[in-house]
Amino acid sequence: MPDYKNDTLEHVSSPGYSAPPRKQGKLKAHFRRFWWLHLIIFIIGFLLVLLLLMFVGIPNIAQNGINDAELELESQVVMDPTPDSVQLAMTTISKSKSSFEPWLDSFEAALFLEGPEPIQPFGYITIPRVKATHRSIIFVNQTLEIKNLRQFEEYNKVVMNSETYRVGIRGRMGLKQGGFPKTNVNFNKIVTSKGLNKLAGFKVLDFNISLSREPDGTNMIGKVSIPNASPITLQMGDVTLDLFVDGTSIGNSTLKDLTLKPGENIAEMRSNTDQAGVITAIMKKYHDGIIPVDIVGRWSVYQGKHLTYYEAALQSNPMRTMLDVGPALAGMGVNISSLVPPKR
Ligand SMILES: *[C@@H]1O[C@H](CO)[C@@H](O)[C@H](O)[C@H]1NC(C)=O
Ligand SMILES: *[C@@H]1O[C@H](CO)[C@@H](O)[C@H](O)[C@H]1NC(C)=O
Numbered sequence: 001m002p003d004y005k006n007d008t009l010e011h012v013s014s015p016g017y018s019a020p021p022r023k024q025g026k027l028k029a030h031f032r033r034f035w036w037l038h039l040i041i042f043i044i045g046f047l048l049v050l051l052l053l054m055f056v057g058i059p060n061i062a063q064n065g066i067n068d069a070e071l072e073l074e075s076q077v078v079m080d081p082t083p084d085s086v087q088l089a090m091t092t093i094s095k096s097k098s099s100f101e102p103w104l105d106s107f108e109a110a111l112f113l114e115g116p117e118p119i120q121p122f123g124y125i126t127i128p129r130v131k132a133t134h135r136s137i138i139f140v141n142q143t144l145e146i147k148n149l150r151q152f153e154e155y156n157k158v159v160m161n162s163e164t165y166r167v168g169i170r171g172r173m174g175l176k177q178g179g180f181p182k183t184n185v186n187f188n189k190i191v192t193s194k195g196l197n198k199l200a201g202f203k204v205l206d207f208n209i210s211l212s213r214e215p216d217g218t219n220m221i222g223k224v225s226i227p228n229a230s231p232i233t234l235q236m237g238d239v240t241l242d243l244f245v246d247g248t249s250i251g252n253s254t255l256k257d258l259t260l261k262p263g264e265n266i267a268e269m270r271s272n273t274d275q276a277g278v279i280t281a282i283m284k285k286y287h288d289g290i291i292p293v294d295i296v297g298r299w300s301v302y303q304g305k306h307l308t309y310y311e312a313a314l315q316s317n318p319m320r321t322m323l324d325v326g327p328a329l330a331g332m333g334v335n336i337s338s339l340v341p342p343k344r
């Protein structure tokens with residue numbers, strides 16, 4: 001304990017001091033007397049700084065670290081589609097330049113297309129607990145319940161028609177860095193990915209025509225190549241396409257049990273065609289036997305149920321392929337030049 005009495009006496013018994021030293025002496029006396037007050041003020045100040053760091057500084061650093069991370073879709077496998085759900089297995093890579101490497105709690109995230117405000121999520125996924133590093137892998141495999149069918153249709157159209165596309169992902173999660181207390185941060189990100197790019201490069205590789213129909217009406221069987229430029233696998237069930245020449249229907253085709261995988265997909269296309277219509281088109285206009293066929297997806301049916309979200313995507317992407325009918329007709333013993341009027 002300081003000796004207040006002595007201190008006071010010292011001042012009294014030292015006359016002739018100039019003002020500043022006296023003040024200094026008073027200050028000293030003040031500190032000696034109220035040392036406990038200063039200790040309390042110091043502790044409160046220290047605590048304030050610490051609390052500010054913990055509850056404002058760290059959350060801000062954490063939030064900035066999350067905001068700076070970039071998400072890229074590595075692979076996405078969409079199986080077992082039903083009208084209101086799909087099984088979604090998704091691998092996303094998160095890249096961050098931040099030296100901050102916190103643990104992120106598992107959290108529920110909304111998936112949505114940018115544009116409408118407030119956002120209209122088409123579904124929710126549960127992001128598992130993960131440590132955010134320069135390159136973290138986030139793997140999700142769950143049933144995705146379709147919460148907004150309109151938006152899920154729009155999403156599938158965007159995936160179908162884009163070279164690259166963006167999907168919003170938003171949630172709020174707990175974050176813990178080292179010994180600091182847990183803080184909550186907003187996860188408000190965009191995942192970028194390559195899309196199906198309109199299935200550009202779709203082509204009929206080879207096909208045969210038969211005069212007699214099979215029991216299901218099939219009179220043309222072909223092999224098609226469907227390129228998938230995206231990292232996405234889509235189980236689409238039985239896909240039915242309508243075929244047109246110059247706006248006139250010439251039949252339909254079915255790709256049975258189609259699952260599009262990344263890269264080139266070879267599928268069997270069974271068609272129900274109006275052969276008289278095709279022959280007429282050749283005789284009237286396409287004398288070389290090469291006819292432009294417009295293909296418009298109509299149905300996507302899995303286990304007897306229509307998948308309107310894939311149907312919307314297929315319908316939004318009409319494709320044209322040049323079909324060389326000559327070889328198929330020759331295979332039936334028909335010479336194309338016998339169909340067209342002789343040239344003058
Ligand atoms: C995802 O989970 C389903 C059902 O449990 C399983 O059949 C499937 O193989 C899993 N997919 C991946 C990519 O792990
Ligand atoms: C067409 O017929 C030929 C000869 O029978 C056969 O080799 C070819 O595989 C058939 N093509 C298709 C797509 O069925």
Ligand SMILES: *[C@@H]1O[C@H](CO)[C@@H](O)[C@H](O)[C@H]1NC(C)=O
Pocket residue numbers: 217240251252272
């Ligand atoms: C395909 O066309 C045929 C003949 O026009 C028709 O009978 C059949 O129902 C159509 N199939 C589908 C799946 O639309």
Ligand SMILES: *[C@@H]1O[C@H](CO)[C@@H](O)[C@H](O)[C@H]1NC(C)=O
Pocket residue numbers: 330335336337338
């Ligand atoms: C088709 O007929 C034309 C003229 O009639 C003939 O020159 C040509 O060789 C025939 N082509 C085939 C594949 O038989």
